[in-house]
Amino acid sequence: MAFSFGAKILLSYSESKSSKNLRQAYADFQHGLISFPLNIPGTAYWKCLQGRKKAVEIIKSILEERCATPRKRQEKDFLDLVIEEIKKNGSLMTEAMALDLLFVLVFAAFETTSITLTLAVKNVCEHPKVLEELIKEHEAILRNRKNIESGITWQEYKSMNFTHAVIHETVRLANIVPGIFRKVLKDVDIKGYTIPAGWIVMVCPPAVHMNPKQYDDPFTFNPWRWQGQVLHAGSQKFMGFGGGSRLCAGAEFSKMQMAIFLHHLVTKYRWRVIKGGDIIRIPAVIFPNGFHIQILEKNIQKDATTTESRETV
Template sequence: MMWALSILASLLLIGITRWIYRWRNPKCNGILPPGSMALPLLGETLQFLKSNITSDIPHFVKERARKYGPIFKTSLFGQSVIVSTDAELNHFVFQQEGQLFQSSYPDTFNEILGRQNIGSLHGYMHKYIKNMILTFVGHEALKKMLPEIEQVTCKKLELWSTQASVELKDATAGMIFDFTAKKLISHDSEKSSENIREYFDAFIRGLISLPLNIPGTAYHNCLKGRERAMKMLKNMLNERRKTQRKNPSDFFDYVLRELQKEGSILTEEIALDLIFSMLFASFETTSLALTLAIKFLSDYPSALKRLTEEHEGILRNREVSDSGLTWEEYRSMTYTFQFINETARLANIAPVLFRKALEDTQFKGYTIPAGWEVVICPPAVHLNPDIYEDPLVFNPSRWEGSETSNASKHFMAFGGGMRLCSGTDFAKLEIAVFIHCLITKFRWNKIGRGDAIRSPGLQFPNGYHIQLAPKETA
């Protein structure tokens, strides 16, 4: 009996050893980039998720790029991946979207944002959904939104100026969420008894996290928030079907009409995931970027001075100084757009972008196997001293004389290729209008340090607190 158990234990040990060997030495029809696959299943996920208190390239990426080069292999979230800090490979992957590569995110993303979220859709369906989104945040729609965004922003700033202090990240997130929720689903936070924003509050911490669905974990809190939000949206869709309006009053009405068109390719699951994703994306990323922008204004008086000159110049050139921002005035904010681009470059709101190889692909002597993920790391490009002089220094003037494009080989703060974020122009408008209202009508003082960390996405763990006062009485 003992010899049988001994043989069984030996076979088990051999099996485990072979499994670990195969894990650490994956098969490839070519040469894999250097790197370590680390532990089976877990890989290097814990090291990847470790907090970073600097604005520099994440330590996880920087350390391995120094050791292995700009392209290396590892395992994250149970998946075999190639991490790219190489601008040329990033550009190549973006250009080959739908041919050699396709958008593909870890299960933690898809379980939270929905299996049919726009990031997981491809081909004609992705293009169709993107066009739907642009009816809400395209240029013509934004032109109509501009006066209302300015009005809401000024009203909120006036309210905050009566308070002893304001936590800017939470306050701006609430402001933007209330505005977009009203436009998307006609939700009025002041009249509703349901605080739907609380469903989304923990999402940024759970999107890139260990997929442990255990009470108390970030992932579990996200899933519960999603469950409540989707139940609310489902009930709303059923109510809209009962009381259809002839003329759409919000984006939800427009989506419902698309659903009911004969032969429509839109499904209820895709429609609800779309609304859910738009509610989340509209406020979380923009409020983070906006908070960082105000932090830079507080820390860099020269940038504040130039912005003040630009925006006060807009007021001086008007026939009626309080007539409100026009689209032409918004488009004339040259330095403001440079400031926003520089903020986005250093913010690196999206620390990584995921693409899956559809077939074995050769690049610079390496093979990217079919089925492997390519993890594109924007911070490694945005903070590369060979691309940007003194990359950790906040310097909006570095953008002078260059096209302030939403994407290029060396600037991917808003994504790249056909996956460029559809809400980019909406986010820029929100930030520009907020800056205009803030610096032309108010003064402020920072309270406390307001430190930012990256874990791996941008966060303000202790908030960013300011005290506001109207300029006339400051």
């Protein structure tokens, strides 16, 4: 779902209408992203490089097709904006730069968000009081609407205080990105130790997020710990989206995507866990057996159960 949405917004790519499997190319890239750099056919590192190569080739073909057959579009996607930038006189953006940008943005739009959403649903399943509070918050939003079928407004999104706390707490515990790399621009002295300019430093978010000096009972999922606080995407005690000048550019987009998903999930559906849910880190978070839930559609107008369907989150 997250991949389809991100690829559609950025490239107007549709899996059902394309013969090229962009999702699989990204899957190959993702699985070998943190691996021993042995570039021999069959290794995870080799598959990672091949996945990136294939994904860039597909994106390039979409870019070339769009340039060859320009069309007037009422709603532009991100690719349209990139093409406009490339064609500007004196533009610094080359096709190679555009391809790198598009590749990274598609990856960022789905990989971390999909894992975090799965963790959020798992956490909510394991904490009934959290689910109860989420339902209470989102049903209040529906009651205050003039038209129950209308979409979420910006004001409604900003009012989802407990939902934002659930997302923040999920990101804190998830530690999707186990390390953040930064280059030292000048000598830095820390407690008598000098880090020379030019060195690469790895910041470890879990060391902060799981620190009992920063968080009471840090290994417990507790969204209420964030109540009454201004939730920043990055701070000295919260690095779920990085920090500093290189803070994740898609942080707010990702949080909004998760909030909208949770809104529709708790207002339109009931669900129960079927199987899976085990988590391992390699060091990235993965669900080796998936996380399978059975979804029961709610009838908003009547208190009755209707259609049953099975989905995998």
